[in-house]
Amino acid sequence: MSLKNNILDLRKRKEKAQLGGGEKAIQKQVAMGKLTARERILAIVDEDSFCEYDLFVEHQGREFGMDKKVLQGDGVVIGTGTIYGEPICIYAQDFTVAGGSLGLMHARKITKIMDHALKLRVPLIGINDSGGARIQEGVDSLAGYGEIFFRNTLASGVIPQLSVILGPCAGGAVYSPALTDFVFVVNNISKMFITGPGVIKSVLGEEISMEELGGAKVHSEINGNAHFYAETENECFEQIKKLVTFIPWSCDKKAKSFPAKPPKPEYKIEEVVPEDPTIPYDIRDCIKCIADDSDFFEIQKDFAGNIVIGFGRINGETIGFVANQPLVLAGVLDCDSSDKAARFIRFCDAFNIPILTLEDMPGYLPGVDQEHAGVIRHGAKVLYAYSEATVPKITVIIRKAYGGGYIAMNSRHLRADFMYALPTAEIAVMGPQGAANIIFRKEIAGAEDPEAMRVEKVQEYKDKFANPYVAASKGYIDSVIEPEEIRKVLIHSFEVSKGKVASMPKKKHGIPPF
Numbered sequence: 171m172s173l174k175n176n177i178l179d180l181r182k183r184k185e186k187a188q189l190g191g192g193e194k195a196i197q198k199q200v201a202m203g204k205l206t207a208r209e210r211i212l213a214i215v216d217e218d219s220f221c222e223y224d225l226f227v228e229h230q231g232r233e234f235g236m237d238k239k240v241l242q243g244d245g246v247v248i249g250t251g252t253i254y255g256e257p258i259c260i261y262a263q264d265f266t267v268a269g270g271s272l273g274l275m276h277a278r279k280i281t282k283i284m285d286h287a288l289k290l291r292v293p294l295i296g297i298n299d300s301g302g303a304r305i306q307e308g309v310d311s312l313a314g315y316g317e318i319f320f321r322n323t324l325a326s327g328v329i330p331q332l333s334v335i336l337g338p339c340a341g342g343a344v345y346s347p348a349l350t351d352f353v354f355v356v357n358n359i360s361k362m363f364i365t366g367p368g369v370i371k372s373v374l375g376e377e378i379s380m381e382e383l384g385g386a387k388v389h390s391e392i393n394g395n396a397h398f399y400a401e402t403e404n405e406c407f408e409q410i411k412k413l414v415t416f417i418p419w420s421c422d423k424k425a426k427s428f429p430a431k432p433p434k435p436e437y438k439i440e441e442v443v444p445e446d447p448t449i450p451y452d453i454r455d456c457i458k459c460i461a462d463d464s465d466f467f468e469i470q471k472d473f474a475g476n477i478v479i480g481f482g483r484i485n486g487e488t489i490g491f492v493a494n495q496p497l498v499l500a501g502v503l504d505c506d507s508s509d510k511a512a513r514f515i516r517f518c519d520a521f522n523i524p525i526l527t528l529e530d531m532p533g534y535l536p537g538v539d540q541e542h543a544g545v546i547r548h549g550a551k552v553l554y555a556y557s558e559a560t561v562p563k564i565t566v567i568i569r570k571a572y573g574g575g576y577i578a579m580n581s582r583h584l585r586a587d588f589m590y591a592l593p594t595a596e597i598a599v600m601g602p603q604g605a606a607n608i609i610f611r612k613e614i615a616g617a618e619d620p621e622a623m624r625v626e627k628v629q630e631y632k633d634k635f636a637n638p639y640v641a642a643s644k645g646y647i648d649s650v651i652e653p654e655e656i657r658k659v660l661i662h663s664f665e666v667s668k669g670k671v672a673s674m675p676k677k678k679h680g681i682p683p684f
């Protein structure tokens with residue numbers, strides 16, 4: 171064959187392979203409101219930057235008639251590309267080919283690109299749209315998942331790993347996303363579950379739809395498996411492109427710096443925090459008073475709303491924000507909010523992102539439900555994550571810092587580098603009402619007018635402890651500052667912390683309270 175004919179032959183082969191499961195299957199995919207695997211990749215990476223590998227890989231299934239089936243590219247597209255000119259590794263499962271099910275060669279393609287990502291020290295983006303382990307390939311499919319999970323674990327904390335759920339994600343398919351750093355879901359399209367509605371019906375006799383079992387809202391609002399929720403695939407891709415502007419490409423690097431921008435003038439802390447300490451406010455407005463251009467990119471925003479986490483920039487540098495939310499459960503720490511905060515703190519620490527903690531909370535949530543759900547173990551994760559983190563860590567106490575909350579929210583005692591408090595801060599073992607009722611119980615009970623005595627004792631307790639000056643007098647707080655000073659003080663503190671050196675005792679690894 172001449173070179174020209176060879177080229178024509180190659181083009182034909184490519185065209186056929188790129189058609190995946192064929193026109194009919196693609197039409198079915200489109201009818202479900204879904205893009206195809208290649209369209210998804212092209213929507214994420216820079217124009218003309220995608221380079222595909224293993225297009226001609228063939229499956230090796232021989233049982234149940236598989237030897238007669240052609241599965242183009244074995245149902246997954248892998249390659250490298252760039253986002254904002256920086257390299258990334260990416261794969262997208264192709265549901266039009268055997269439901270994106272994972273057989274031996276499908277898994278090998280994914281692990282090949284994962285190995286590249288780890289070697290090249292670039293982020294890995296996995297687009298999941300799969301019926302899970304390919305049933306006809308038996309143990310080879312299970313082995314394939316094991317190889318993926320192992321690599322997810324090796325890469326954890328070395329390169330950022332992003333999982334995008336764009337279709338069903340059943341059985342083994344859910345565990346790779348669960349091992350990665352950020353999971354993206356899209357309304358009506360994403361479905362994640364270990365066992366599908368069919369199995370649930372036959373085993374438990376319960377009828378449930380895929381959406382109710384593991385739809386996008388379930389994962390972003392109820393169980394917190396997802397970090398970002400979008401209404402459409404394109405909105406999801408925009409979220410991915412925004413997220414990567416905040417994070418470094420690997421643990422050896424720092425996130426990119428951007429030109430500094432002041433917060434928008436309408437955001438002023440003194441106007442956001444109410445005069446009356448019993449009135450709640452939205453802590454995200456406080457963050458917008460501090461972050462460059464008032465731009466805050468919130469993570470898990472519909473899950474465990476009593477804590478707010480996300481990225482913003484201060485003076486052009488990425489900062490991880492962790493903040494109690496007085497609007498939800500008064501900002502207490504409970505099982506879910508502890509999980510949410512601890513994992514984010516560990517991500518920031520692994521990827522050299524300084525952490526700013528904004529504190530206003532009355533402590534851990536009391537109650538039988540929380541005790542039985544393991545608030546001791548989950549709550550300990552926050553203590554562990556802050557204590558272990560060696561990135562610059564700064565705290566500003568806005569109002570309440572009571573009890574375990576004072577300690578847990580990046581206190582000096584867990585090695586905060588700088589501790590600041592507004593004059594409105596109240597630092598005490600518990601709230602004045604509860605404290606007065608306990609320590610002045612006898613005086614109140616024995617008084618002629620117990621109510622008047624209670625009010626007097628509450629005030630006495632407030633005057634003595636519910637302020638930042640006792641903690642400041644002991645050096646636990648470095649400085650009591652005015653609201654207008656916050657950003658300036660923080661810019662200075664993060665600037666002087668840039669060369670921070672801190673280390674942990676030599677060990678194989680710690681044992682966090684998982």
Ligand code: HXC
Pocket residue numbers: 267268269270271300301302303304305306312315338339340341342343345365366
């Ligand atoms: C082989 C599969 C498959 C699978 C889907 N297909 N899942 N083939 N193995 N796991 C095939 C279908 O046979 C069909 O092929 C095509 O993909 C499209 O599937 P449909 O069922 O027509 O699509 P849809 O109605 O949209 O339903 C999607 C689905 C459903 C919900 C994902 O296919 C499903 O329930 N699949 C099984 C899910 C599951 O239980 N997976 C667990 C596997 S065990 P044709 O040729 O007809 O087009 C597992 C254990 C690993 O993963 C544990 C590791 C920790």
